[in-house]
Amino acid sequence: MKTARTPAGLALLAFAMLFPFSTTRAAEAPATPPDAAFTRLASDATYGCRRPHGYGLYDPVVDKTFVCWNGPGMSVMGRSYDHATGQWTPEQEIHRLEYYGTWDYHNYPNMAQAPDGSLLVTWADHSDNLQLARSPAPHEMEGDWEYQLIEEENNCYPMIITVGERVYIFYSQTKDIHWPYRPFGYVYSDDSGRTWSKHIPAIDSAQQDPDRIDEVYAFHDILQPADGEHPDRVHFVWVMRGGPNGHNMGSRNAYFATFLPESGTWQSADGTDLGELIDFDEMLAHCVLVDTGPQTEERLINRVLVSWYPDGTPFVVYNLRKNSWLAVWEDGAWKHEQIADLYAKDLERMPDGSHRLLLAPGTQVKVEIREQQHRGDPWVKTFEREIPYDNGADRTWSMGFIDNARPEVDILMSQLKIGQEKKDYSGKWPVWSVDTSSAEEPQP
Secondary structure (H helix, E strand, C coil): CCCCCCHHHHHHHHCCCECCCCCECCCCCCCCCCCCCEEEEEEEECCCCCCCCCCEEEECCCCEEEEEEECHHHCEEEEEEECCCCEECCCEEEECCCCCCCCHHHCCCEEEECCCCCEEEEEEECCCEEEEEECCCCCCCCCCCEEEEEECCCEEEEEEEEECCEEEEEEEECCECCCCEECEEEEEECCCCCCCCCCEEEEECCCCCCCCCEEEEEEEEEEECCCCCCCCEEEEEEEEEECCCCCCCEEEEEEEEEEECCCCEEECCCCCEEECCEEHHHHHHHCEEECCCCCCCCCCEEEEEEEECCCCCEEEEEEECCEEEEEEEECCEEEEEEEECCEEEEEEECCCCCEEEEEECCCCCEEEEEEECCCCCCCEEEEEEECCCCCCCCEEEEEEEEEEEECCEEEEEEEECCCCCCCCCCCCEEEEEECCCCCCCCCC
């Protein structure tokens, strides 16, 4: 579990196929960044449209942090940090890819840890298939990773999560790019990622939207562990896109629902049982989180993040145009308020029930963390830094918290050059980790 940022907590922290071509790259001498909070991990990033999940994780069994990103040709790259020694391992090629097409930035990696301690990294050959790499041994990254093609079901945008002894990969499917139509479903593994189930449908509008807003774009999920009164729950948030002008050209609404792994069913915020599949009518009647009105021409909501308060109340942070908003489920409805004039990038729940929000302006010249101690409290800025750039990069679209991270390796970010990000997959832009040990304690 992640140590909460209390003085005592900070004191404790100070204390194709078995792929034969995987290689370990020599570690580069890091450039000296303008701020010591930034550590340069690599200079070989390509653009990936990563969602706010799967950047990496902290493993308390070995006291190491593991991270991954997309390198040359969208190859899956990684490094690990040993907290006992304060050293990074050399860069590791987890799986080599040769994706150099215009739209290949969709093929970004997601990392999770299997019940047996193995590291799992999944990605999709966008709108084609679902792939997975499994670490050579539990709790280790170095060596040749096992590779498997899980499924060829027009897969895109995978999200991997471990619940108890089962691993799930949720994803959309490109069923009809001309309608456009993308339902949402999942596969699961009960043997730590060695074998996988058949596809199970989960959210499907079945092309019933008269304006063709039939593409499920899931952004974020979070596990709420069983608490004695309730079983494990996984909260999901998504938007619907598409429209009469074609794929991803318009959008309507944002949605929330909870997946119950024990039964394989879904539930709305008001407790309505939605069964194993959320259909079009159920989605509109029970899952709308933000009603954007009848418009279809604009993508008003561009990121949605979800968590819950200690009393069990779910809440969501979402970006509406250039501002971030908070929605809390209260008295049978979602109550909304604007919380920042910055883009929310990621949301993290701390062990004590407080929350941290990662934000950046549209220009991405800086990164900021705001914390909320209790439900109803203001979001207080505790960390702010200018982001370093070089190698021609000028944007940091991909940034997110590392799961269960320690402050010394808390955030991973990779960079790109605007105008070149969909053309240049050679791998030449920086990857940074961010140390947030200097974050201030939120004042009551």
